[in-house]
Amino acid sequence: MISQAEPLIRKLESITDLSASEREALRALPMRIQGIGPKQVIVREGERPSHCGLLLEGFACRYKFTEVGKRQIFAFHTPGDIPDLLSLYLRTMDHSLGTITACTVAFIPHGEMRALFRTHPSLAEAFWRDLLIDAAIFREWMLGIGRRPARVRLAHLLCELVTRLRAVGLESDFTVPLPITQTEIGDGLGLSTVHIHRSLEYLRQKGLIRWSGGYLTVLDWAGLQEAGEFDVSYLHLDTKEPARAHARQR
Amino acid sequence: MISQAEPLIRKLESITDLSASEREALRALPMRIQGIGPKQVIVREGERPSHCGLLLEGFACRYKFTEVGKRQIFAFHTPGDIPDLLSLYLRTMDHSLGTITACTVAFIPHGEMRALFRTHPSLAEAFWRDLLIDAAIFREWMLGIGRRPARVRLAHLLCELVTRLRAVGLESDFTVPLPITQTEIGDGLGLSTVHIHRSLEYLRQKGLIRWSGGYLTVLDWAGLQEAGEFDVSYLHLDTKEPARAHARQR
């Protein structure tokens, strides 16, 4: 029951401000730490978890299968995320959570999270913001899957991953760890593995990225953003973001 | 500032239990009621609303455009919904909200909602549940758009709409108002209007549905559910849902 709240604190600080006492409260959360191998299920669709899983190390994803066995990945998760936070309010999981690489997960009892929310309302608000950003990412993915061609979709996803990894300090020099398979990318974008490979090839040939050995390097950030129609605002990374030009009061 | 909270109460009661005092608190919410014509924007991407819009009458939707002008609809909204509730915690809208038909919308100041959440924590929880179900619907749409063929996708959407309209009392005898255009359905499913028409034709010819004059009738509910691979559980309609066969404690 040693606390390892630092990745979580870092994550929350990327979307909100935390006071010293809030950071303390997070560090005081009791958690059971567990290692989980690659490609394992953490929580299965239909289960009713009694704990939330805070991802400390590794990559995870949430997904669901079609009746004919096709998989759609809804989200990729990185250290600091609590992918099944929603189980606190929706008792039954409507999708599964699994690891991509080997992971370290800290399980926090639901009761402890609820107590934290009661004693620290503004922390509760921070977590709600996180849940809402999660949904905003779903929307952006929907826009891509439904309406953007494969190359744009792929470039957009890479932009998102780089941005999110940067926000939690896992980027340096436009290089991020990305130990994800082309098949997994395909399952996230609603595309076949073959087509992912060809789209990746396109981005490589345009000199936008390099990707090998589990690390992605963005060679041309502006170009990749353009290729992916990437506008970071949907990630709501800055609480104090300036008003947009076309913003208006109702 | 006359309150018209009944559709909202009905909606919340479909996903949670409300006490008499909670219902009273909802009725006491001050709201400015406004009629809005069909196909109008209610809140535009980039804006920072100071109110939430409670939909009292009519159909609305949330959407976003691609850079090349393709639209993806993320959600269809029916009376009782507060489609922009998220603006309470995410200051800047990352997508737009607009009407489909003429609508009556009750605008509630953010401050009033926050006060309500403070004085009635379990109401706050009900709204959070609603927001999480919203995200669950996004996931289910993603699964369809990414991994299901057009006919299945369409049948699934129809099942969802009928189920949701039933939950708020807008269904009778497997007939629901559905004043939506084939183009709008297409924008929701990531398909072209032409293909929606052909897929609809297929469902009609299979004797599953009848749809005309703005009303949809499901002729074969079991058949439509099967055609759409529809499993209602993602809508989390019942707080007290029984454990599924494969549910397990961690």
Add this chain to the structure above:
DNA sequence: CGCCTATTTGATCTGATTCAAACAATGTGG
């Protein structure tokens, strides 16, 4: 070294788009 998993490449097929046009329904103003 040999096994297993992931990437790469080529060929073919198909679900869905696009384009184009006819047709139906609905609403509007004179």
Add this chain to the structure above:
DNA sequence: CCACATTGTTTGAATCAGATCAAATAGGCG
């Protein structure tokens, strides 16, 4: 109440983005 305009539906034909199938190559790792 009708002519006209507008919006939505229907139909057909051509085309294409991406899937599927199949097989070769390349990495990792015990």
